[in-house]
Amino acid sequence: MASPPPPPPLTGAACDPAASIAILEIANLLSVPMALSAVIRLGVPAAIWRSGDNKPLSAAEILPSSTDPSLLQRLLRLLSSYNIFQEHISDTGTRRYSLTSLGQTLVGDASYAHYVLQHHQDALVRAWPKLHDAVLDPTGPDPFRRANGGVPAYEYYGTDPEANGLMLRAMKGVSEPFMERLLEGYQSGFDGVETLVDVGGSSGTCLEMIMKRVPSVRAGVNFDLPDVVAAAPEIPGVTHIGGDMFKSIPSGDAIFMKWILMTWTNSECAAILKKCYEALPNGGKLIACEPVLPEETDCSSRTRALLENDIFVMTIYRTQGRGRTEEEFRQLGLEAGFTGFKAIYLDPFYTVLEFLK
Ligand SMILES: C[S@@+](CC[C@H](N)C(=O)[O-])C[C@H]1O[C@@H](n2cnc3c(N)ncnc32)[C@H](O)[C@@H]1O
Numbered sequence: 001m002a003s004p005p006p007p008p009p010l011t012g013a014a015c016d017p018a019a020s021i022a023i024l025e026i027a028n029l030l031s032v033p034m035a036l037s038a039v040i041r042l043g044v045p046a047a048i049w050r051s052g053d054n055k056p057l058s059a060a061e062i063l064p065s066s067t068d069p070s071l072l073q074r075l076l077r078l079l080s081s082y083n084i085f086q087e088h089i090s091d092t093g094t095r096r097y098s099l100t101s102l103g104q105t106l107v108g109d110a111s112y113a114h115y116v117l118q119h120h121q122d123a124l125v126r127a128w129p130k131l132h133d134a135v136l137d138p139t140g141p142d143p144f145r146r147a148n149g150g151v152p153a154y155e156y157y158g159t160d161p162e163a164n165g166l167m168l169r170a171m172k173g174v175s176e177p178f179m180e181r182l183l184e185g186y187q188s189g190f191d192g193v194e195t196l197v198d199v200g201g202s203s204g205t206c207l208e209m210i211m212k213r214v215p216s217v218r219a220g221v222n223f224d225l226p227d228v229v230a231a232a233p234e235i236p237g238v239t240h241i242g243g244d245m246f247k248s249i250p251s252g253d254a255i256f257m258k259w260i261l262m263t264w265t266n267s268e269c270a271a272i273l274k275k276c277y278e279a280l281p282n283g284g285k286l287i288a289c290e291p292v293l294p295e296e297t298d299c300s301s302r303t304r305a306l307l308e309n310d311i312f313v314m315t316i317y318r319t320q321g322r323g324r325t326e327e328e329f330r331q332l333g334l335e336a337g338f339t340g341f342k343a344i345y346l347d348p349f350y351t352v353l354e355f356l357k
């Protein structure tokens with residue numbers, strides 16, 4: 001009896017070992033942020049850092065209560081391959097871990113750790129398997145709403161005190177390093193401003209930092225959703241006002257906003273910009289700090305961080321919310337009535353966009 005024919009040989013890309021290993025790496029990429037969230041939940045970065053000690057520790061030393069430290073060690077090995085921890089192997093083969101400069105962004109009061117946790121809480125993670133639905137049904141509900149009983153993300157934070165608190169801490173942690181860079185390179189942008197309104201200002205951290213460094217700004221108005229400002233801390237000189245930016249925005253000499261336009265559709269952005277225009281005096285300006293997408297696609301960390309954030313917004317906030325190019329922002333501003341526009345690049349992630357009335 002004739003034997004069955006052999007399977008056809010693998011051809012093309014599947015045969016290329018570099019392509020095979022690269023696709024296997026991407027297929028399991030989710031294990032990286034999930035391992036990162038796990039070590040943050042376990043308090044690992046703080047245990048190693050200990051007020052700047054950063055002494056290399058083994059998994060058993062980090063988590064003495066563990067009956068099987070090899071599990072934590074596996075997480076630490078993976079994260080060392082992403083340069084979050086540095087692995088030190090002793091002569092006897094014990095593996096110990098310290099924090100690299102990247103790992104050190106996860107320690108301290110205002111660290112990026114809260115942002116990592118915010119992005120990997122259950123309600124957000126549930127949305128990701130529905131991403132393809134957004135592509136198939138671009139005008140339907142965003143993946144977050146599909147996965148969470150029709151409730152949009154900002155409403156979900158408002159109804160869950162833990163999620164609300166996490167969002168406030170996450171925004172503060174990401175804002176502080178950026179605001180330092182903004183205040184280094186753009187202090188003069190606040191010249192002549194006495195009353196500054198932060199639209200969608202979350203905890204008020206951005207206003208607090210501006211007011212500490214720019215004495216001419218004597219009154220800060222932190223404007224956000226009522227549930228958000230109710231949980232915001234008291235800040236000298238800052239009045240927290242709860243409201244809806246689609247209905248009206250408090251007036252001031254200038255308006256500041258950060259990471260707002262990105263989460264909304266073009267028509268929602270047009271409505272927000274119109275409300276800002278109405279709240280400003282002639283000659284007043286809106287200072288918006290938003291991720292601006294590059295025209296070209298490349299493999300740099302910057303481009304990847306911006307494009308990943310673009311897909312995050314598509315999944316969690318609005319299918320048609322998105323990162324925009326400088327030109328798209330200029331057009332949105334012109335359509336809302338602003339006569340001047342300038343983009344200032346002083347941070348790899350956020351671009352300062354000045355809209356002049
Ligand atoms: C991505 S966060 C940015 C927070 C802060 N600007 C920062 O960069 O740290 C967006 C903020 O917009 C607020 N927001 C959402 N919808 C709003 C609305 N309709 N009116 C006012 N604020 C709103 C959210 O509560 C949230 O604090």
Ligand SMILES: O=C(O)c1cccnc1
Nearest residue numbers: 118259262263309312313
């Ligand atoms: O909620 C977030 O973390 C967020 C909001 C806007 C853009 N990117 C992230």
